[in-house]
Amino acid sequence: MWTLARKILLHDRVKFVVAAAGVSISVLLVLVQIGLYLGFMGNASTLIDHAKADLWVTASGNEQFDFATPMDERLYYRVAATPGVEHAERMLLSFGQFKLQSGGTQGVQVVGIEKGARLLRPWNLQHGSLERLDDVDGIVVDQTEFAKLQIKEVGARREISGVRSKVVGLTKGIRSFTTSPFVFANLDSARAFSRLGPNDLTYILIKVQPGADVRAVKARISAMPHLDAFTKAEMSERTRSYWSKRTGVGVGFFTTAIMGIIVGLVVVGQILYNGTLEHIKEYGTLKAMGAENAAIVRVIMYQALISAGVGFVFGGALALGAQAGMKALNLSVSLTPTLLIGTAVLTVVMCALAALLSVLKVLRLDPAMVFKG
Amino acid sequence: MEMETNMNAIVEARVVSKLYGAGETAVTALSEASLAVRPGELLLIEGPSGSGKTTLLSILGLLLRPTSGQLLIEGQDAARLPEKALPRLRARTFGFIFQGFNLFPALDARDNVALAIRMKDPKVRSSVARAEAERLLTMVGLGERMHHVPGDLSGGQKQRVAIARALGGDPPLILGDEPTAALDSKTALAVMDLLRGLTREGRGVVVVTHDHRLRKYADRVVRVDDGHVEELRADALAA
Ligand SMILES: Nc1ncnc2c1ncn2[C@@H]1O[C@H](COP(=O)(O)OP(=O)(O)OP(=O)(O)O)[C@@H](O)[C@H]1O
Ligand SMILES: [Mg+2]
Numbered sequence: 001m002w003t004l005a006r007k008i009l010l011h012d013r014v015k016f017v018v019a020a021a022g023v024s025i026s027v028l029l030v031l032v033q034i035g036l037y038l039g040f041m042g043n044a045s046t047l048i049d050h051a052k053a054d055l056w057v058t059a060s061g062n063e064q065f066d067f068a069t070p071m072d073e074r075l076y077y078r079v080a081a082t083p084g085v086e087h088a089e090r091m092l093l094s095f096g097q098f099k100l101q102s103g104g105t106q107g108v109q110v111v112g113i114e115k116g117a118r119l120l121r122p123w124n125l126q127h128g129s130l131e132r133l134d135d136v137d138g139i140v141v142d143q144t145e146f147a148k149l150q151i152k153e154v155g156a157r158r159e160i161s162g163v164r165s166k167v168v169g170l171t172k173g174i175r176s177f178t179t180s181p182f183v184f185a186n187l188d189s190a191r192a193f194s195r196l197g198p199n200d201l202t203y204i205l206i207k208v209q210p211g212a213d214v215r216a217v218k219a220r221i222s223a224m225p226h227l228d229a230f231t232k233a234e235m236s237e238r239t240r241s242y243w244s245k246r247t248g249v250g251v252g253f254f255t256t257a258i259m260g261i262i263v264g265l266v267v268v269g270q271i272l273y274n275g276t277l278e279h280i281k282e283y284g285t286l287k288a289m290g291a292e293n294a295a296i297v298r299v300i301m302y303q304a305l306i307s308a309g310v311g312f313v314f315g316g317a318l319a320l321g322a323q324a325g326m327k328a329l330n331l332s333v334s335l336t337p338t339l340l341i342g343t344a345v346l347t348v349v350m351c352a353l354a355a356l357l358s359v360l361k362v363l364r365l366d367p368a369m370v371f372k373g
Numbered sequence: 374m375e376m377e378t379n380m381n382a383i384v385e386a387r388v389v390s391k392l393y394g395a396g397e398t399a400v401t402a403l404s405e406a407s408l409a410v411r412p413g414e415l416l417l418i419e420g421p422s423g424s425g426k427t428t429l430l431s432i433l434g435l436l437l438r439p440t441s442g443q444l445l446i447e448g449q450d451a452a453r454l455p456e457k458a459l460p461r462l463r464a465r466t467f468g469f470i471f472q473g474f475n476l477f478p479a480l481d482a483r484d485n486v487a488l489a490i491r492m493k494d495p496k497v498r499s500s501v502a503r504a505e506a507e508r509l510l511t512m513v514g515l516g517e518r519m520h521h522v523p524g525d526l527s528g529g530q531k532q533r534v535a536i537a538r539a540l541g542g543d544p545p546l547i548l549g550d551e552p553t554a555a556l557d558s559k560t561a562l563a564v565m566d567l568l569r570g571l572t573r574e575g576r577g578v579v580v581v582t583h584d585h586r587l588r589k590y591a592d593r594v595v596r597v598d599d600g601h602v603e604e605l606r607a608d609a610l611a612a
Binding site for chain 2: 001003004007008010011279281282284285286287288289290291292295296367368370371372
């Protein structure tokens with residue numbers, strides 16, 4: 001039956017190409033839009049996702065990762081002494097003004113980490129050395145932010161919030177959601193870059209003892225005054241959902257994706273229905289000869305599934321092309337396996353829905369029509 | 374009008390009437406028609422346009438329920454069977470042929486026949502259906518045209534494909550509504566020859582036509598006039 005369905009579908013090449021193109025465009029839009037969304041959301045929580053911390057501790061009442069209010073270093077010692085904590089690390093995330101060669105400034109997100117930090121350090125280092133972060137003015141920036149920061153290489157010297165800095169390392173692919181590039185520095189420099197006090201920090205990263213219950217440690221820390229603790233997964237999710245909701249970025253991307261699905265539905269539905277009408281006498285003949293509805297419906301559904309398959313392959317290939325193209329524009333389209341599988345399922349469902357009108361037509365078809373002029 | 378009870382008839386209509394619509398605008402397309410089709414006979418249904426020929430054929434072929442009367446198939450009244458029992462009964466009893474052939478333009482001759490075979494019985498493997506399609510096409514004289522699509526066949530050849538398709542599943546009765554109307558007269562007669570040949574293996578064939586020249590192929594001729602069915606006697610035929 002597959003062969004027959006394929007032959008019937010491919011008989012009118014032009015229509016088939018239009019149907020496949022309709023599905024491809026849907027698939028492309030869904031993959032690129034949701035991929036972009038996932039890419040942005042990946043950026044939003046990239047520091048959290050790459051850190052090896054089991055728990056993130058912050059001053060209580062902080063709603064948002066990137067805009068955390070600082071807390072005093074004394075809290076760090078109490079947290080580090082909490083039963084179940086194997087290792088605690090201070091971290092600072094704040095904003096600074098990066099002086100550009102052209103004379104203006106560019107806001108940056110300063111990431112301050114302890115000397116010899118183990119739980120969070122720049123990853124994907126391409127040039128330079130992480131050890132040099134211990135230097136008073138050492139900073140590590142990402143290659144993909146070169147244009148924004150107007151620098152080209154290790155060794156570049158720039159002021160941040162009036163304090164001297166020097167690029168000692170370059171990473172690849174560490175990008176923020178806020179559009180302010182990340183600048184890694186040691187804790188002391190970071191405090192200076194963001195004009196905070198010498199005892200200020202925004203996060204305490206925690207590795208719990210092997211075998212210790214993360215939830216229990218979290219509960220102990222959360223019970224302390226002025227502190228909130230979140231597991232890595234919670235922190236990551238909080239950050240993504242904050243940006244997604246606050247910026248409406250999710251709505252925008254998903255709306256476009258849904259429009260893509262509607263376009264696919266209409267195009268495929270229209271073409272399948274058209275083909276069904278064109279063959280209505282033949283389908284009626286099969287019914288007259290005793291074909292069960294299910295058998296005819298299968299021929300139509302197979303046509304829908306073939307359109308889905310061809311459209312998914314082409315749309316997927318286009319999405320990979322778009323991914324490569326957008327990479328050049330510094331945009332990351334995150335085509336995760338889950339997204340690909342989800343889109344494949346969605347495509348099949350979409351095409352099956354598109355076939356519904358045709359199916360109804362066939363189910364309602366009165367076989368007595370075969371003898372009508 | 375004779376009221377024979379035909380135990381060995383393939384299908385028998387007994388005092389069948391058909392009304393289209395209701396009330397003032399109701400049309401009586403068939404009134405108290407009785408007709409039996411026996412194995413091995415070619416029955417011709419004649420009559421003017423709008424007289425009820427197609428209606429009669431549709432009722433005989435279980436495509437249309439009569440408003441009243443009985444339709445005996447395999448010893449039961451098929452007019453009373455539930456809708457879902459009809460496809461299987463149609464599949465094993467009838468093959469249909471049409472004025473317009475109704476072949477899938479995308480499928481070659483063999484696939485058109487094979488599709489019908491598998492639609493009638495989904496349990497048939499596709500290789501078996503294809504082999505059977507080839508046998509039937511050879512039988513109707515299209516052994517050399519198996520892989521032609523309808524667009525590349527003449528009208529007569531298309532009707533032969535349709536006949537091969539109607540023979541799929543080996544039904545005892547072939548029903549045709551003006552199967553020769555779209556063909557030139559020479560081709561039409563050749564198609565009738567082929568249908569005539571089918572009756573020799575005991576198959577019944579019913580053909581609706583306007584064309585009196587087809588009478589010479591018929592064992593019996595039935596005339597429908599304004600919904601009334603009447604069999605023509607042999608002496609009337611000769612005239
Ligand atoms: N679905 C329908 N609804 C209403 N009236 C119908 C319907 N089908 C047929 N009729 C009417 O029933 C009568 C018989 O129609 P039928 O199609 O059986 O005639 P026919 O003998 O096959 O005519 P033709 O030679 O033109 O094909 C006609 O008057 C026709 O208008
Ligand atoms: Mg008619």
